[in-house]
Amino acid sequence: MAGGMASASNSAGIYKGRAGLLILPSWLVIGFFLLLPVCMMLIYSFLTKEFRGGVIWEFSLAAYDQFFFNRGLFGDEPPKIEWTYITIFWRSLWQAGLATAFCLVIGFPTAWFIATRVPRHRTVWLLLITIPYWVNLLIRTVSMKFLIRDTGPLNEFLLWLGMIGEPIHLINTNLAVQLGLFYSYLPFMVLPIYASAERYNFALSEAAADLYAGRWTILRLIILPAVKPGIIAGSILVFVPSLGAFLAPDLLGGAKTFMIGSLIEEQFKGNAGNWPFGAAVSMILLSIVMTVLIFYARNQTRREAL
Amino acid sequence: MSKVADMRRFPGFLQLTLLCLLVLYAPLMVVMAYSFNDNTSITIWGGFSLRWYEDVFFGVEAPKFKQAALNSLTIAVMAATCATVIAVSSAVAMMRARRLRGRTASFALINLPLMVPEIVTAVASLIFFSAIGFTTGYATILVAHIVFCIPFAYLPIAARMQSIEDTYEQAAMDLYATPAQAFRLVLLPLMMPGIFSGFLLAFIISLDDFLITNFVKGAGIETLPTAIFGSVKQGIKPNIMAISTLLLLVSVGFVTLSYLASRMGQNKTKT
Numbered sequence: 169m170a171g172g173m174a175s176a177s178n179s180a181g182i183y184k185g186r187a188g189l190l191i192l193p194s195w196l197v198i199g200f201f202l203l204l205p206v207c208m209m210l211i212y213s214f215l216t217k218e219f220r221g222g223v224i225w226e227f228s229l230a231a232y233d234q235f236f237f238n239r240g241l242f243g244d245e246p247p248k249i250e251w252t253y254i255t256i257f258w259r260s261l262w263q264a265g266l267a268t269a270f271c272l273v274i275g276f277p278t279a280w281f282i283a284t285r286v287p288r289h290r291t292v293w294l295l296l297i298t299i300p301y302w303v304n305l306l307i308r309t310v311s312m313k314f315l316i317r318d319t320g321p322l323n324e325f326l327l328w329l330g331m332i333g334e335p336i337h338l339i340n341t342n343l344a345v346q347l348g349l350f351y352s353y354l355p356f357m358v359l360p361i362y363a364s365a366e367r368y369n370f371a372l373s374e375a376a377a378d379l380y381a382g383r384w385t386i387l388r389l390i391i392l393p394a395v396k397p398g399i400i401a402g403s404i405l406v407f408v409p410s411l412g413a414f415l416a417p418d419l420l421g422g423a424k425t426f427m428i429g430s431l432i433e434e435q436f437k438g439n440a441g442n443w444p445f446g447a448a449v450s451m452i453l454l455s456i457v458m459t460v461l462i463f464y465a466r467n468q469t470r471r472e473a474l
Numbered sequence: 475m476s477k478v479a480d481m482r483r484f485p486g487f488l489q490l491t492l493l494c495l496l497v498l499y500a501p502l503m504v505v506m507a508y509s510f511n512d513n514t515s516i517t518i519w520g521g522f523s524l525r526w527y528e529d530v531f532f533g534v535e536a537p538k539f540k541q542a543a544l545n546s547l548t549i550a551v552m553a554a555t556c557a558t559v560i561a562v563s564s565a566v567a568m569m570r571a572r573r574l575r576g577r578t579a580s581f582a583l584i585n586l587p588l589m590v591p592e593i594v595t596a597v598a599s600l601i602f603f604s605a606i607g608f609t610t611g612y613a614t615i616l617v618a619h620i621v622f623c624i625p626f627a628y629l630p631i632a633a634r635m636q637s638i639e640d641t642y643e644q645a646a647m648d649l650y651a652t653p654a655q656a657f658r659l660v661l662l663p664l665m666m667p668g669i670f671s672g673f674l675l676a677f678i679i680s681l682d683d684f685l686i687t688n689f690v691k692g693a694g695i696e697t698l699p700t701a702i703f704g705s706v707k708q709g710i711k712p713n714i715m716a717i718s719t720l721l722l723l724v725s726v727g728f729v730t731l732s733y734l735a736s737r738m739g740q741n742k743t744k745t
Contacts, residue, residue, distance in 0.1 A: 182643055182653045187571030191580050194564040194624065198583050201621045202595065205602035209594075212601050222604070274497070277490040284482035293491070295733060300498040302725045306684045306699045307718040311501035314508070314710050319517045321504045351497055358494070373481040386481060412591030414685050419706070429593045429685075436600060436689065443601070450597045457591055 206454070213447035221441045231448035253431065253449070260427040261456075263342065263417075264410035267349035268357075271406045272399065275357030279398070280391070282358075283365035294362065301355040309415045312348050313339065316420075340422030348416030356405035364398025397471070404464055408457055428453050502722060509715035516712055526716035535705075539717065542701035546681055549616050549697065554676035557623035561631050561672055562665070564624075566657070569635045587622040595622065596689035603690060610692030618690045619680045626679045627672035634668025667735055674732045678725065 183190065213231050215223040233239075238250035282293040300308065315322050316338045323335040338344045372394065373386045381389070392399075414429035421427070428449065435446025509527075513520030530539060564584055567574060574580070587595065599618050603610055642664065646656040662669075684699035691700060698721070705714055 182647060182656055183566065183570045184572075186653075187567040187574045190563045190567035190571075191574065193560045194580065194584050197560060198586055198621055198624060201602070201617055202586055202590070202598070203583070205598035206590065206594070208605055209598040209601050212605075274490055274494050277484065277487040278494040280484070281487040281491040295729070296495055297498070299726055299729050300502065302678055302729045303502065303722050304682050304699065304718075304725065306682075306702060307505075307721055308501065310702070310706050310710060310714065310718065311505040313706075314516070314715070315501045315504050321508075351501070354494065354498060370481065377481075383481070383484070387484070391481065408589075408591065412593045414593055432593050432597060436597060446597060447601065450594045453591060454594045457589070457594075461589055 209447045210451055213444055213451050215444050217442045217444045219441065221436070221443060223443050228444070231442075231444040234442075234445055235448060235452070256426050256431050257428060257452070259342075259425070260411055260429075263346060263349060263427065264407050264413075266346055267353065267410045268403050268407045270346070270350045271354050271357035272403065275354060275402060276361055276395075276399065279358045279361035279365050279395075283362050283368070290366075297355050297358050301359075305352060306415055308352065309348055309419050312351055313419050316344060316347065339420065340425065342421070342425050344420040345417050345425045345427070348420040349410045349413055352413070352416055353406040353409055356409075357402040360401040360405065361395055361398040364395040368394050400464065400467070404460065408460065411457065412453055505715050506719045506722065509712065509719040511712060514712070516710060516715075526712040527720075529713045530716045530720070533713065535713065538696070539698070539701060542696040542698045545612070545615075545695065546698040549612070549619055550677050550680040552616055553619035553623050553680045554627065554673050556620045557627040557676045558631075558669060558673045560620075560624055561627035561676075562669060564628060565631045565635050565665075566661070569632060570640065584628050585625050588625045592622075592685045596686040599686060600689045610690055611695050614690040614692070615687055615695070615697065618686050619683065622683070622686065623676035623680055627676040630671035630675060631665065631668040634665055634671075638664045667738065670735045671732050674728055674735070678728055 212223055214227055214229065216226040216228040216230065218224050233247075234250070235253050236250055237247040239245050239247050278297070282290055282297070285293060314320060317323070318335045318337055318339065322338075323332075326332045327335065338347070368391065372390050376386045376390050412429050413427065414433055417425055417427040417430050418433070421430075432446050432449050432453070434440045435442045435449070440446075508516065508519075510522050510524065511519055512523030512525060530536065561584075564580070568577065568580065568584075590598075595618075599614070599621075600610075602608075603614050608614060638661070642660050643656045646660045647653070651659065682699070683697075684703060687697050688700050688703070691697070696704070698717075702714060702717060705711065
């Protein structure tokens with residue numbers, strides 16, 4: 169062992185030759201129980217379905233074909249574009265995008281407000297934002313469902329105020345799902361933006377003000393670009409889980425608000441029981457998410473290079 | 475600073491922050507309040523009562539929920555422990571080794587459970603376990619939980635290690651400590667606040683999980699979230715609100731704990 173002065177500049181010597189061994193458990197566990205399963209899922213998406221779950225080991229493109237094309241009830245008609253699943257994907261992308269936008273609109277001012285408090289107050293505000301993030305997501309979604317029911321406290325409160333004449337019907341609508349997604353992932357937007365905003369150098373905006381920039385000009389041209397990394401990170405943290413969300417669409421939505429998560433779940437736990445199709449839909453979802461993440465990573469490295 | 479340019483104050487930002495908190499807390503507060511409702515109907519307020527808490531602990535469904543809570547707890551403790559051990563070992567390799575082949579790949583791999591959408595992980599795990607003929611049940615839930623807990627345990631530990639210079643271990647080695655001693659007696663105690671936060675985070679994440687558990691649990695075994703989900707599917711009952719309130723308090727307790735731990739960690743490095 170090279171102790172003493174030889175490696176005085178670096179303690180790496182302590183772990184020399186052991187690093188591979190130390191990293192091995194991660195590789196074994198995640199490799200064997202996540203990477204390998206994802207590869208198997210890819211294979212399964214090209215197999216033939218067994219009725220009521222499972223697969224027959226026979227190559228088939230049926231799952232992807234079912235996703236994109238409609239060949240009629242008996243599969244002998246000329247293929248037409250199948251809109252059902254594309255619509256579900258489109259709706260999911262739209263809902264996730266909208267949730268991201270709403271979270272940003274509320275999350276940025278919140279993060280900025282917290283970041284500009286005195287340090288002692290910051291911790292309190294931050295703790296208030298973090299607590300809901302630690303509360304079980306299922307419980308939060310159920311709470312939201314309880315709150316916005318037709319005969320729920322929200323409607324009763326608004327009726328009592330006289331703001332509405334009759335209960336607003338929210339449950340089972342796209343709006344309810346939207347509210348659920350927004351509510352589920354809002355802390356994910358606030359925290360990264362806060363992390364960026366906390367490091368903001370106020371000399372920048374003071375300089376801009378000395379040059380007669382107005383408050384909103386400073387916000388738009390100086391503050392927003394400065395906290396952009398936080399905004400992008402927050403947007404990804406909201407968008408990606410929203411896209412594959414299951415609880416909010418399932419508990420707050422109905423048949424008309426079906427999203428990707430429910431579509432996949434139905435293939436395995438529900439009545440559809442079509443494993444290759446479920447695997448294929450999962451692969452398509454995974455491809456979209458990975459594309460977003462790769463774009464993000466490339467942007468990050470470019471930013472660091474600058 | 476001139477009055478015009480006080481960028482610390484924007485009109486309406488305080489209001490939006492309060493709105494943010496209202497959205498985050500209103501549903502939880504309402505459920506908390508209604509869990510004390512002395513009425514079988516969830517809509518009508520019938521006065522204060524603890525009857526639903528009594529129902530949770532001694533009612534008809536009590537054994538079911540108790541078993542589910544026990545499963546959740548044991549799985550969370552074991553999954554968080556395993557994930558933390560793996561995360562510590564990986565963090566040491568990633569942060570201390572001068573040369574580590576495939577460092578970028580390892581980093582991506584550790585974070586993979588965060589990048590793959592939950593539903594996709596759930597599907598992949600179910601397919602995998604069924605393909606290798608693993609009977610779904612307690613063991614499959616545990617394995618799946620360990621996997622997705624690793625990055626959550628890793629992040630606080632790695633963050634903590636970043637601020638620990640290797641001079642301490644080096645000093646120990648100069649004083650003829652063996653590498654094992656340098657790790658156990660010097661590095662490990664310094665890493666403790668990070669390890670503690672990592673463990674807590676992994677524990678909460680495991681306790682929180684519904685989707686993956688629901689896919690890999692098989693018939694006949696429930697964790698608290700799957701039991702609650704099954705019950706909610708038939709309508710929200712007051713006992714669910716009582717359970718939710720209890721779980722909520724557990725979560726708040728954990729946040730406080732981790733907050734205090736991080737403060738203690740900060741104080742330690744200062745002195």
